[in-house]
Every structure is written in structure tokens, then in C-alpha cells.
Amino acid sequence: MLGRIWALMVKELLQLLRDRVFAPLIVLGPIIELSAIAWATSAPIMNLPTALVDLDRSQQSRQMVVALANTETFDFTHRLDREGDVRPLVESGQVVAALIIPAGYADSLMSPTGAPAQVSLILDGADPMAAREALRSAQGVIEELNSRLLKEWNGGRDVDISLVEPRVRVRFNEELKQSVFTLPAEAGMMFFAVALIIASIGIAREKERGTLEQIMVTPVRHAELIIAKAIPAVCLAFISFILMLFVCLHGFGVPMRGSWPLLLVISFFFLFVELGIGLTASAWAGNQMQASMLVFGWIMVEFFFTGYGVPVENMPVLMQRLANLFPIYHYMFIFRSILLKGAGISAFWEHIVIALGLGVVINSLTLFFLTRQRWE
Amino acid sequence: MSSNEHRNQVVISTTNLTKRFRKVLAVDGLNLEVRRGEVFGLVGPDGAGKTTTFRMLAAIMNPTEGEATVSGFDTRRQAEDIKHHIGYMAQQFNLYPDLSVEENLIFFADIFDVRGAEREARLERLLDFARLTEFRNRRAGHLSGGMKKKLALACCLIHEPEILYLDEPTTGVDPVSRREFWDILSSLHARGTTILVSTPYMDEAERCSRVGLVYEGRIIVCDTPDNIKGMIEGEMIELRPTSATLFGVGRMRQAREVIKVLDGIREVQMFGDLLHVFVDDAGRRAPEIERTLQRHDMGTEGTRVTSPRMEEAYISLVRRQATQEAEKVEES
Numbered sequence: 001m002l003g004r005i006w007a008l009m010v011k012e013l014l015q016l017l018r019d020r021v022f023a024p025l026i027v028l029g030p031i032i033e034l035s036a037i038a039w040a041t042s043a044p045i046m047n048l049p050t051a052l053v054d055l056d057r058s059q060q061s062r063q064m065v066v067a068l069a070n071t072e073t074f075d076f077t078h079r080l081d082r083e084g085d086v087r088p089l090v091e092s093g094q095v096v097a098a099l100i101i102p103a104g105y106a107d108s109l110m111s112p113t114g115a116p117a118q119v120s121l122i123l124d125g126a127d128p129m130a131a132r133e134a135l136r137s138a139q140g141v142i143e144e145l146n147s148r149l150l151k152e153w154n155g156g157r158d159v160d161i162s163l164v165e166p167r168v169r170v171r172f173n174e175e176l177k178q179s180v181f182t183l184p185a186e187a188g189m190m191f192f193a194v195a196l197i198i199a200s201i202g203i204a205r206e207k208e209r210g211t212l213e214q215i216m217v218t219p220v221r222h223a224e225l226i227i228a229k230a231i232p233a234v235c236l237a238f239i240s241f242i243l244m245l246f247v248c249l250h251g252f253g254v255p256m257r258g259s260w261p262l263l264l265v266i267s268f269f270f271l272f273v274e275l276g277i278g279l280t281a282s283a284w285a286g287n288q289m290q291a292s293m294l295v296f297g298w299i300m301v302e303f304f305f306t307g308y309g310v311p312v313e314n315m316p317v318l319m320q321r322l323a324n325l326f327p328i329y330h331y332m333f334i335f336r337s338i339l340l341k342g343a344g345i346s347a348f349w350e351h352i353v354i355a356l357g358l359g360v361v362i363n364s365l366t367l368f369f370l371t372r373q374r375w376e
Numbered sequence: 377m378s379s380n381e382h383r384n385q386v387v388i389s390t391t392n393l394t395k396r397f398r399k400v401l402a403v404d405g406l407n408l409e410v411r412r413g414e415v416f417g418l419v420g421p422d423g424a425g426k427t428t429t430f431r432m433l434a435a436i437m438n439p440t441e442g443e444a445t446v447s448g449f450d451t452r453r454q455a456e457d458i459k460h461h462i463g464y465m466a467q468q469f470n471l472y473p474d475l476s477v478e479e480n481l482i483f484f485a486d487i488f489d490v491r492g493a494e495r496e497a498r499l500e501r502l503l504d505f506a507r508l509t510e511f512r513n514r515r516a517g518h519l520s521g522g523m524k525k526k527l528a529l530a531c532c533l534i535h536e537p538e539i540l541y542l543d544e545p546t547t548g549v550d551p552v553s554r555r556e557f558w559d560i561l562s563s564l565h566a567r568g569t570t571i572l573v574s575t576p577y578m579d580e581a582e583r584c585s586r587v588g589l590v591y592e593g594r595i596i597v598c599d600t601p602d603n604i605k606g607m608i609e610g611e612m613i614e615l616r617p618t619s620a621t622l623f624g625v626g627r628m629r630q631a632r633e634v635i636k637v638l639d640g641i642r643e644v645q646m647f648g649d650l651l652h653v654f655v656d657d658a659g660r661r662a663p664e665i666e667r668t669l670q671r672h673d674m675g676t677e678g679t680r681v682t683s684p685r686m687e688e689a690y691i692s693l694v695r696r697q698a699t700q701e702a703e704k705v706e707e708s
Binding site (some may be wrong): 003004005006008010011014015018019209210211214215216217218219220223313 | 433434436456460462464466468469470471472473474475480483484486488489491531570639
């Protein structure tokens with residue numbers, strides 16, 4: 001039995017090495033993709049093209065403009081004379097923000113008894129990330145301005161007008177860096193995708209070429225074929241995973257606070273759960289094309305539950321329940337816990353139990369589909 | 377056991393073997409006995425159920441009804457035992473095109489647990505046998521059609537099976553390679569390997585020890601090629617009708633119609649621009665046929681009397697079967 005598995009594996013490896021495109025693509029592709037995403041998301045949002053309509057033209061209004069420009073969030077690319085000219089610029093996407101300082105801004109500042117001075121900041125909400133960053137930056141500048149004005153009126157002494165001052169402490173991702181959240185999601189996703197793609201091709205290719213028929217008239221058993229197909233897939237996916245982790249940790253500052261052995265063992269376990277899906281698709285499909293389509297469909301759905309787009313915790317209750325059926329949801333929870341929080345097994349054992357159940361069901365299905373394969 | 381008894385031992389036997397795919401009846405109550413050391417030919421048109429029969433006998437497909445034993449093992453319950461005794465060469469190329477000739481052979485050797493010095497010895501012998509020694513490092517996908525077939529055969533032989541299934545092994549192969557392939561089969565036959573081979577070629581059918589004519593999933597005749605040819609009574613006249621006014625199929629049809637109704641004519645088959653006429657007495661009927669054609673403004677060329685070949689026998693037997701079935705349908 002071991003001899004046959006070995007022979008099948010050697011053959012599989014030879015075929016993999018013969019293919020000059022597939023193996024390099026499957027190992028290096030994810031790393032390139034990951035680096036590109038990390039690079040794109042790790043840079044802070046800066047120099048948003050902004051339109052300025054300064055109808056006041058006072059010293060105070062210029063002070064405001066300079067303060068905003070100094071944050072480097074805004075880059076005043078357009079200076080306009082009429083408020084009506086702002087809209088076309090925003091619509092055509094030439095600016096993502098516009099600052100309008102109405103006439104009489106300085107006067108109302110100087111009369112602290114009257115209504116507060118007003119400025120309008122128009123933001124293009126089509127890009128929420130940029131808009132949120134712009135808003136945060138502008139609020140900061142205005143608060144700063146307010147306290148400085150209060151101090152001036154108070155004859156240079158500090159005034160504390162806040163009744164409640166929140167002291168927010170962010171844990172595990174102190175700088176609230178987007179990449180610390182998205183990179184593990186992306187890496188986990190691609191780790192699963194690689195395993196799925198390799199596994200999905202395995203049996204479907206033998207079927208397409210007719211070699212499965214030839215194998216079936218030999219003493220090779222179904223289980224032997226599955227094992228021989230799974231091992232190369234596991235190896236390649238794991239190599240790819242380690243490389244991706246390396247890129248995340250050393251290239252883009254994602255922290256590793258937990259235990260390496262724990263992370264690797266759990267990743268290895270999840271790989272087998274996911275492989276079952278690839279092999280089932282492969283056994284079920286008639287050819288490689290169908291198998292790849294099936295697997296891509298599955299990846300799309302799983303991607304949804306990585307929390308990459310919307311965190312699963314923010315989804316409706318029904319969706320949260322549904323997420324339990326997808327191994328990647330459990331894996332991402334564990335992966336982030338170990339990576340960012342340094343958590344141990346006690347923090348996520350429920351997820352492991354559910355995944356174990358999923359693994360048993362999925363791999364039984366594989367065996368069922370494959371043994372049913374006869375020429376009917 | 378005396379060697380005679382050994383030779384007469386039945387190694388493949390099927391009783392009422394039937395396979396139904398949804399609505400199609402691919403194999404319909406097949407009864408077959410193949411004895412040790414025979415070259416048994418399954419001859420029949422495309423879609424007659426030959427490949428399905430092979431798959432059932434190779435124990436990779438279960439019959440809907442009936443049963444089959446191969447080397448004494450039941451194909452349904454003892455599938456794994458059968459696999460060590462058979463070599464199966466499928467109709468299409470079933471090897472790894474991205475592996476070399478040698479790697480393919482080594483792979484199948486390892487699967488069958490043929491190892492070490494024994495593996496090397498068999499490898500060399502088979503490469504030599506299939507005349508592939510100088511191509512041993514070539515990728516299987518880059519071989520010519522004939523070489524692919526020989527490699528496939530070599531891969532089936534690496535575990536030295538006692539029974540060999542060959543599903544149309546020479547279809548799409550040039551005539552020289554075809555002959556070479558059959559020379560290889562002859563030497564396997566000489567060593568005592570039982571061979572079950574399907575073929576659409578009648579010259580190949582004539583090289584078998586026994587032939588089963590398959591028609592719509594049933595064996596309609598099963599005998600030695602000589603006996604099958606003998607089933608066509610009388611003699612055969614071959615002639616080429618000529619005409620100044622009628623051409624092509626029109627001429628052939630016209631000639632057939634006027635000959636068919638003469639006395640002593642059993643059957644008329646068209647063969648391109650030749651007519652094969654089966655008669656009770658060739659010496660007497662040949663001049664009559666020529667005279668009749670002349671009356672219809674047609675001449676003849678190359679008239680000769682020959683004995684029927686497998687091809688004529690096959691067509692005649694299939695036609696007879698089809699007529700009988702049509703009558704049966706009418707009766708009911």
C-alpha cells in the first residue's frame with residue numbers, strides 16, 4: 001500500500017515539475033498578490049485633491065486653510081471663486097473634498113456671543129475610506145483651532161471646557177493599521193485557495209485524460225489515490241503559506257505574538273479540511289474546467305466570511321450562524337487570535353471542534369464521491 | 377492437470393451479462409466463454425457494446441444483470457483479485473503524456489509492485505519487444521500514434537498478466553504499425569497469454585482463434601473464422617458493372633436490382649464499385665448475370681469467382697440478424 005502511494009506521489013511530483021507554469025505560479029502568485037495588497041493598503045491616505053472656495057479672504061480664513069494643508073491630508077489643487085463651481089469638480093472626480101469658507105467668517109469669529117462661525121466641508125462619500133480620513137483630519141484641525149481661540153480670548157490661559165474626556169486605548173493594533181487586519185485575511189484566503197486549486201485539478205485531470213480508467217484496473221485503491229493526491233497539494237500550499245507569512249511579518253510589520261508551533265499545527269489541520277472540498281469537487285466534476293469553476297465558486301463564498309469586506313460580527317445573525325459552516329471563518333478567527341493577540345488554544349477551542357466536525361463530513365463526502373466513480 | 381485440460385480451461389465466462397444506461401441497452405444478455413491461450417476477437421460495429429463489455433470484464437463497471445467470472449473470480453465481488461490477472465488497454469490513449477516512455481513503464485511497474493532487478497529486466501525486455509528502446513526518454517505525448525499504442529501495450533504487460541484485454545488496439549494506426557502490432561500479439565499468444573481483442577477490421581478478425589460477432593449488445597455468432605466464413609453458403613462472384621448511361625451509385629443500384637431477382641442468387645452486396653454476389657453455383661450463374669446486365673445496357677469488368685472473406689460473412693450475418701429482428705417486430 002505504501003509502495004503504491006509512493007509511486008503515485010513520485011509520478012505526481014514529476015508531473016508538477018514538468019509543468020513550467022503551474023508550480024511557480026501557485027507558489028509565487030500569492031506572494032506577489034499579497035505584497036501588492038499590503039503595499040497599497042499600508043500607505044496612509046494623503047494629499048487628497050481638494051477644492052477651496054474662500055469667499056472671506058481674511059487672515060482668519062487663510063489660517064484655517066494653512067492648518068488643513070499642514071495635515072498633508074488635503075492638497076488644495078483648485079481655488080474657485082464661486083460655490084457653484086464645486087459640484088462639477090466633485091462629480092467628475094477631480095477633487096474628493098471641497099472647503100467652502102463663507103463671507104463673514106472672520107467677523108463671526110470675532111463676535112463670540114453670536115452664532116458660531118460656519119465653514120462647509122464637502123466630501124465625496126463614494127470613497128468612504130478617503131472621506132472618513134478627511135473628516136477625522138478636519139475635525140482635529142477645527143478642535144485645535146477652537147481651543148487656540150478660546151485661549152486667546154482668555155488672555156492666554158488654558159481653558160478646559162470639555163466635561164467628559166474619553167481616553168480611548170486601542171489594543172492589539174495600536175496604530176489601527178488597516179494592513180494588520182487585511183493582510184492575515186488575504187494570506188489565509190490564499191493559503192486555502194492554493195490548496196483548493198491544486199486538489200481540484202488532481203483527480204479531474206486523470207479523468208479528463210482517461211488515466212483514471214487505467215489506474216482503476218490496477219490494484220490502486222481509492223484511498224491511496226486520494227492520499228497521493230493530497231500530499232503534494234499539502235506541501236505546495238504549506239510552502240506558499242510560510243512564504244506569505246514571512247512577507248506579512250517581515251515585509252509589512254504584522255506582529256506575531258502567539259506560538260509558532262500552534263499556528264503551524266492548526267494551519268496544517270485546516271489544510272486537510274479544505275483539501276477535502278477540492279478533492280470532492282475534483283471527483284465530482286467531469287473535467288478540469290468544471291472542477292476549477294466549482295472551486296472558484298467556493299472560494300468566492302468563503303472570501304465573504306474572512307471578514308475582509310465586512311467583519312462577520314457585524315453581519316445579521318443568520319449570516320453569523322451560516323459562517324460556522326465555512327472552515328475559513330474558524331480559521332481566520334484562530335489565525336488572527338494567535339497572530340495579533342498571542343492567544344492560546346483555550347481562546348478558540350470551540351472553533352477547532354466545529355472545524356473538526358466539518359472536516360469529517362467533507363472528507364467522508366470525498367471518499368463517497370470517488371468510490372462511486374465508475375463508468376455509469 | 378494435463379496440458380490439454382489446462383488449455384481448455386475457461387478463463388473468462390459470462391452469463392446473461394447485461395448493462396443498461398438509463399434507456400440504452402448497451403450489452404444485452406451476453407453469454408461468452410473464452411478458453412486459456414485463445415485469441416478471442418470481439419467484432420462489431422461502433423456502439424455494439426464492446427467497450428462496455430471490456431469495462432465490465434475489467435471489473436471497473438458493475439453489470440445491471442447477469443454475472444461474469446475472470447480467472448475464477450467474480451467481477452462484482454472480487455474486483456481487486458481480478459486486477460492482478462488482467463492487463464487492460466483502453467481504446468483511447470490512457471497514459472501520462474507528460475511523462476517519458478520509461479517513466480510511464482516504471483510507474484505501472486511500481487503500482488504492481490514489480491521492483492528492483494526484476495523491474496529493470498522487464499523494462500528492457502518490454503522496450504525491446506515494443507521496439508521503443510531508442511525512444512525511452514521521449515515524452516509519451518510526443519510519440520506517434522503507433523508508438524503510443526505499443527507503449528500502452530507494454531504498460532499493460534509489465535505485471536505479466538495472464539489475460540489481456542485490448543479494446544480496438546489498432547484503430548487509427550497506419551497499416552505497417554498495425555501489422556507490427558499483430559506480430560507482437562502473435563508472440564504473446566505463442567507464450568500462452570489469453571487475449572480478448574475487439575476490432576473493426578476484418579483482416580484482424582481472421583487472425584483470431586475464435587470470433588464473436590457483436591450486434592446491438594448481443595453475440596450473434598461465435599466461432600472460428602473458418603467456420604464463420606463457412607456459414608455463407610455457396611460461392612461468391614465479384615464483378616464490376618459498367619454502363620454508358622448510368623454512373624456511380626445509380627449504376628450500382630440498377631445492377632443490384634436486376635441481379636437480385638435471378639434464380640440461384642442468395643445475396644448481393646455493394647463494395648464501392650464492386651458487386652459481391654452470393655450464388656449456389658458460380659460456374660452456372662456468372663454467365664447468366666453477365667447476360668442479364670447486357671440486356672439492361674450494362675457491361676461487366678473483372679468478373680471472378682472467390683471464396684467469401686470475413687468481411688462478406690460479417691455483413692451477411694448482420695443483415696440476416698437485422699431482417700430476423702424486423703420480422704419479429706412485425707409478428708408481435
